[in-house]
Amino acid sequence: MNEQDLFTIERNEKFGRYAVAKENLKAGDIIFTxxxxxxxxxxxxxxxxxxxxSYVDCTYHCSKCSWPVCNENCEKLFCHRDYECEVFAKASVKFQTVQDPTEVCLQYECLTPLRMLLAKEKDPMRWKEVECMEAHNEVRKTKPIWDFNQHNVVEYLRNVCKLDRFPEDLIHTVCGILEINAFEAKNSAGYTFRCLYPKLAILSHDCVSNIHHAVDYKGTGDLEDCNVTVRAAIDVKKGEALLSSYTYSLWPTLVRREFLRESKYFECTCQRCSDKTELGTNSGTLKCQKCDNGVIIATDALDDECEWNCTHCDFKTRATAVRKVFAAIQSDIDGVEYIAGPEGIEARETLYKKYKSVLHPKHSYMTILRSGLVQLYGKAEGYTLDDLPDIILERKVELCHQLLEVLDVIEPGRSRIRGIILYEVHGPLMMLARHQYQNEVITKEDFRAQLKKAVDTLGSAVEILRQEPRSLPEGQLSAIAEDAHKQLMDNFDMLVETA
Structure with a gap:
């Protein structure tokens, strides 16, 4: 551990190793890189x-190992050249032609485990930080993933790639460590891959995180290519545990706990998961279809097979039925996730109306739909801020405020999504204030106050987004937001006088 790191490692029987703050931390403080x-x-x-x-069409192959790369520059990058390239070339392991490069390709399953095995040999000192990570081999042996890895990774590496110097158990352990501890990262084009960070993996899980991490992908191909920066998302007192969420914070408890059980092999009993109302957000709550005012919640938040009862009438159902409802809604949301432009707005609004009578207003899936809508209103063709009537501007502001109410609880402090939502809401706030002043609904002083509120909101967005790497879209948005905020501050009095 670096002396500059602002955490220390402690141990207990319940959690094993976990990290605590070495000193009092303020939101935004860098804990470690x-x-x-x-x-x-x-x-x-x-x-x-x-x-x-980046995605490839498999028309260009590395001149040395014949596996897919973009071009000559990419085949020379350290992460490929000094790892699998040498192995594949030496063993004459050729990439097998695929019919559709956009489909899942099982030939890739061995690649990151192979890189990890080779890294073990290249850096045995740092491997000591990795080998103590949880792999849960005993549990994984009972799961389909074990046989899958046996065929696609273990046998492929030991037999086809002629790497029998690596024992089967070690390869399975490497697969387990990656499955349980790796974090997702994105390149500059938004394509995802996985990284293993020994220190970041020490941080305990909680469905309400108090840290924020950002991976800066530089595209050089070196190990420093994907450095992660971990910051305090909120103020953290000395000795308090540093908590990282291993799952998607916007999912409801049933879905989060199932994901953690199936992929991380533990039952989450955090405060949020233990609360039937998810800390008052009602992120998993359904509306009762049998009475007017009732809502349906679990009788035991930590029992995934329990009854779900209405708070106002005698209606009852089972968690299995609720899970089916959630799966159907998630499928609908997945179907519109990549639809942009006006069609994306219309598709999401259709789902929003469809499930408005089924889900609590603050339900996770309503929150996810709001998040998509606020980022499309103001950008899509025909829906730019200048195009939007006041009623839609007001709707965007309302959607943003509803989002922020939920984020205050489940993703507090300097989170990436909060920065985006604050940026999205400042524009309609400014336009509504200007329209009200021009229509003599508010006085000049009221206009000045509302305009200042919008500018301050943008300033808050800048403070959060500034911690995002410039290689990512959020970091690029930070530059745009910072420039806009400076211009608004420099010209504030003129904007008031010329409105």
Whole structure:
């Protein structure tokens, strides 16, 4: 551990190793930075470049090993050249032609485990930080993933790639460590891959995180290519545990706990999961269809098979039925996730109306739909801020405020999504204030106050987004927001006088 790191490691019987703040931390303080032990393709990935992780059509292959890369530059990147390239070339392991490069390609399953095994040999001292990570082999042996890895990773590496110097148990352990401890990262084009950070993996899980981490992908191909910066998301007192969420914070408890059980092999009993109302957000609550005012919640938040009862009438159902409802809604949301432009707005609004009578207003899926809508209103063709009538501007502001109410609880402090939402709401706040002043609904002083509120909101967005790497869209948005905020501050009096 670096002496500059603002955390220390403690141990107990319940959590094993965990990290606590070494001193009082303020929101935004850097706790530590770390380069990955290794990084590479995710499991279930389609065909991607082994140098930069962009999608490829497999028409260009590395001149040395014949595996897919973008071009000559990518085949020379350290992460490919000094790892699997040498192995594949020496063993004459050729990439097998695929019919559709956009489909999951099982040939990629061995790649990141292979890089990790080679990294173990290249850096045995740092491997000591990795080998103590949880792999849960005993549990994984009972799961389909064990046989899957046996065929696609263990046998492929030991037999096809002629790497029998690596024992089967070690390869399974490496697969387990990656599955349980790796974090997702994105390249500059938004394509995802996975990185293993030994220090970041020490942080305990909680469904309400108090840290924020950001991976800065530089595209050089070196290990420093994907350095992670971990900051305090909120104020943290000395000795308090540093908590990182291993799951998607916007999911409801049933879905989060199932994901953690199936992929991380533990039952989450955090404060949020233990609360039937998810800390008052009602992120998993349904509306009762049998009475007017009732809502349906679990009788035991930590029992995934319990009854769910209405608070006002005698209606009852089972968690299995609720899970089916959630799965159907998630499927609908997945179906519109990549629809942009006006069609994206219309598709999300349709789902919003469809489930408004089924889900609590603050339900996770309503929150997810709001998040998509606020980022499309103001950008889509025909829906730019200048195009929007006041009623839609007001709707965007309302959607943003509803989002922030939930984020205050489940993702407090300097989170990435909060920065985005604050940026999205400042524009309609300014336009509504100007329209009200021009229509003599408010006085000049009221206009000045509302305009200042909008500018301050943008300033808050800048403070949060500034911590995002410029290689990512959020970091690029930070530059735009910072420039806009400076111009508004410099010209504030003129904006008031000329409105």
């Amino acid at each position: 770390e380069k990955p032990f290794i990084y590479g393709p995710k499991s279930d990935t389609p065909c991607i470049c082994l140098g930069c992780y």
